[in-house]
Amino acid sequence: MRIKRVSTIGVAGVGLLGVLALTTGCAADTKASGGGDDKVVLAEPSWVGATANAAVVKKLLEDELDVKVEAKQMDEPVAFDALNSGKADVILEDWHGVPKKQKKYVEEKKTVVSGGDLGVVGHIGWFVPKYYADKHPDILKSYKNLNKHYKDFKTSESGDLGHFIGAAPSYSQHDKELIKNLGLKFKHIPSGAEAAQLKELKRLYDAKKPFLTYWWEPQWMNEKIDLVEVPLPKYTKGCEVPASEAKCGYETNQLEKFMNKDFATGDSKAAEFIKNFHWSTKDQNEVAGMIAGKKMDPEDAAAKWIKDNKSTWEKWIPKD
């Protein structure tokens, strides 16, 4: 009979839930609050450099300081919210891509504090493949020469204009406005995601096609493809604000760490380690290259780097 069977299942279910509650009852409330316990939550944006940061920090924290670490996938805007609420403790590499949130949390609410520079220098600009620049060296002189060659960059998407491969939406950018303000005969076509942009560049590069793209450093794919920069008008502070009137290139960016305030002031060894964490673009590219280029597991890549660079990371370990 049905009612009976349902109650049977019901009984089983209640039993199961009871067991559940018994065995794990206490686990629930400690976890919900994120930063409160001894586990450190890293906000890990989706690019490979960030994975490299996180992998090395995680490995060192776990092996050297015996701290549990969880790296959570989240992009900058989300990461700032998470730092604010304590769902994440630290973001290791911020490109200053969300000034609005940064202002709100760091300056106004003071729930997020800077953790110092990462050491890696971020650079954004417009790039063309080297094989193209070799044929048309004038393009490396000034952005103005782009208009001479825009026909080379035409695609079915851009119609009569040249195709400019824009950045993924979460990245700092004002290319669309820049193209308009500099009077370039290009159409800004944004990438939907970093992965999409990378794959597209790879495809075009392999086919030796000309392209003009938003590109940046550090970026692991620089080991695989050779891009050269088209100079843009020099950056001066505030020249890109508001974006609709921007006529300049990008700021060279000291990538910064941000931490949840409670975590940062909590006087833990982990927090101190993260404040100390500081490495070079070359270091990061080495790890990122292993992960993305050689398809190594991030953990293995981090272990390999740690093995080879003891002198670098020894300085990060807080002394007692």
Added chain:
Amino acid sequence: MSETAEATAAGEHENAHEHGDQAGPAISVRNLWKVFGPKADRIPRDASYAELSQSELRERTGCTAAVRDVSFDVHQGEVFVVMGLSGSGKSTLVRCLTRLIEPTAGSLEFNGEDVIGMGADALRELRRHRASMVFQNFGLLPHRTVVDNVAYGLEIQGMAKAERRERAAEMVAKVGLDGLGERRPGQLSGGQQQRVGLARALAVDPEVLLFDEPFSALDPLIRRDMQEEVIRLHREEGRTMVFITHDLSEALRLGDRIALMRDGEVVQLGTPEEIVANPADDYVRDFVRDVPREQVISVRRAMRPAEGAEAKTGTEVAPDTLVSTAIETVARTGEHCRVVEDGRLLGVVDHASLLIVVAGLDKDADPEDAAPEDGTEREVAAV
């Protein structure tokens, strides 16, 4: 309601009264209407609509009168058949009896108790204990066993589980499904399923059983079995039954009286014999044309006054002997039969008079009343 019809019915079933101590009819229906459509209740009130045919009415008002000004009584213990083609309103009518469909107008009594005015609770009581229904498509619950289906009505009444299962098991046995109690409806044949439906209706021991074309979905052979089952049950228990069918032979087999419906109206109401022998109008006549008349009509209708010596000779037969039986007797003995009731000679039947019945020539002898088109309940006087 005609005195005669009532008298006949009551006379036939005096022995069958079990439920009704009351002398009155089990169900009494007066001027019942069911109209579907917008502002339905204006239709019964306004006499001018009464003239309209069904299609005119729909055209004029957008309404459909499924039951139109119907009146009849169902006597205690009788099998009352409502017959008509699909769309004649018979199914709506039977649902109106327990207000499964709310009637638009008219009055309705169950053993003298007003049904129309009943509140929700009283109505539920009526449905739980006094009238239960058997449906064309069975309406069984596929997830329950046969016993639990049969016990369903009792469960709704709130009877304890053990008691209702025991009671249901009895009913299962009664309808001949012994040993199938733990099956599910999906494992049963159509006929068996309808037996479950019948058992379910019987389980609550109702005063009245309502059948809505219960055997239409069954094969002819099984249908016949089921009809016999109903006849047997009726003989054993004498429960009042209202039986809806579109099958004339079924109506003739089962019905003590038959109400013939067309377009929501009762065209003719009478015993099977009355209907066959004396169709109220062309519609009914058309309907009964192919009925083997000798198997329905009694010698009372075929006899003529005795002439001379005839009163002294010939086999004696009762007046309700069927013509077919009389034919057999006449053919065997080679002479006429005398129709005798309580030792009193009513008349005689011979080859000629019996053949007139078989040939259907007798109706011409009957002075035909002009059938009133509005078709209010029309009584056919016994000859």
Added chain:
Amino acid sequence: MSSPTLTKGEAANPAPSSKEPAEAPQEAAPPSALARFLGNPKTLALLVAALVVVVSALVTGDGTWPRSLTADVESPLNDLDNWLVDNRDSHWIFLYFLLHISNFAQAAYDTLLSLLESMSYVGVIVVGTLIAWAAGGADRSRRALRTGGTALAVFVVCGALDVWEPTMETLALMIVSIILSALLGALLGLASGVSDRFEKILRPVFDTMQVMPAFAYLLPLVLMFDIGVPSALIATVIYAAPPMARLTSLGLRQADPTALEAATSLGADSRQRLLTARLPLARKQMMLGLNQTIMMCLSMVVLASLIGAGGLGSEVYEALGALKIGDALVAGVAVVLLAVLLDRTTAAAGERLDDVATTSFSRAAAQLRLAVWGGIAALTAVFAAVGTAVAGDEWPENWVVDFTNSIDTAVNWFTDHLGSGIPLLGGTITWAEGFTEIVLNPLRNGLQTTPWWALALLVAVIGWIVGTWRAALTGVVCLALIGWMRLWDVAMDTLSQVLAGLVLTVVVGVLVGVLCARVERVDKIMRPVLDTMQTMPQFVYLIPVIALVGQNRTGGILAAVVYAAPAVIRITAQGLRHVDPAAMEASNSLGATGMQQLFGVQLPLARKSILVALNQGVVLVLSMVVIAGLIGGGALGYMVVRGLSKGDLSQGFPAGIAIVCLGIMLDRLSQPAAKRSRD
């Protein structure tokens, strides 16, 4: 019941009489298609509208929505955004309501996950297999063994692919969200199944939910609940509950009317009728609803990871960031396997419900089942207590097989050669460019240069023809809303892509569907392929799509076609297969050839299911607009992506609404025809 319809020979028509007699003549077989075509005033109206569109587009050459009819929706959204961030920690609505929801969701997930973890892999495999076996009947029947075997295989493969940990995270999230979706859906379905008023209120909500891209409401959720499991859980529930609700409601409304009437006739009150008859009668549909809900939950795995859910979704997303197709595919396969596991288990449980109707009741079996479930509970407890001690808490490393690099190589080889390596024909990249230039660009230009009023007229006329004035009105209102939000041009761009994708989907879907229906072998090959296509997270095939056709609108359309075609293929094949066998026999007996049979009998008779397929296509293609935005589709999809990734309500939300508007419009323009056929 034979009540209202009496006169004509309608008894022959199995369809329940429609309340609108006006519809009947339309169904009549046409004497000559052309004659009817021209004689129909509606067709005339369509021709006129089309003419107006063409002429006005040529004359004015500008389709911009008038500035005066717009409103600034960004500022208030910005204000809301700011308000949410400022008050998230202090306002009562958060403290006393949303926070509780959020904490409950988190606690449920954490509890379940730590249970799974504490049981260790051995415990999970044993208990999971047992549960599947018990759901399949807990006996030695083929079904029970098969279900249990499937579970065992799924768990082992997930472990062997080295995704055990994320699989457990995803499994925990899925179980919680399936339970919540099913509960919520059942409750809503109950309400709308029982009450007509609820039905009236909820139906448009469900309709909207169906065409609403999940991306559009991720952002508001993140703002309300912050990132993390609660947001992901709630997004999943919002997305997955409607099918359960719909089917529950449908089941309740379709419950055998005679059985219900029988219950009433026995004096059941409304509560008794619901509990003892109506709900049990609806259980089959509810089971179907549960099944769909599970599938929808799983299709949210990757999206949920965008807002912090972790698990397999994160694996997929992360792997894609490094262009590791192999890793992404492996994680995607794990998602598919989980889908298979949950689908088979619930399907087996559902089949058993069916059995109940045809097998005898046995007390012993019931007791056995009770014992089995009790045993499972006990075993769970034992494993939870000692599992990690016995087996260690991680999947052993040497039990892992690594396919990822070989998959990468294979996919790369494949895409490289198809992309440009095909001799003579060029390759997919050339074709894609051609498609963009010949189809997409003219279509987009056409839509963008057509004056808005002409387009509105066309939509109104189409709506009127296929449905009622209401469909027409809805379509026009949707268009107006898009214009009002200043998104007209962008929306036209999206519309052009959706239309192109839709045509491709329907063409491909119907062709393959016909093949499947007619050639047994094709059907056998296609079935698992379709299953996988439908459950594989769309993200997994985005990167190969770029490799094949480049990052552009065609790529987005290709992805949409891949995603939407399976449903169209299925519905078409089913429609063709279910064509009245008598009609097929008749045409056979007249000596029709296969082709004659297809075009003369099968396709015309399956017209209705093809219309349903069209409607499904609309919904599915539209739901890919946002995903297409990720790989170069641009337009509205990109705006939603940008809004989400920048955490900016004022950018993402209006675009999301615009997508919903387009969806409702297209749905209405394709649905009425489909709906009539469902009657």
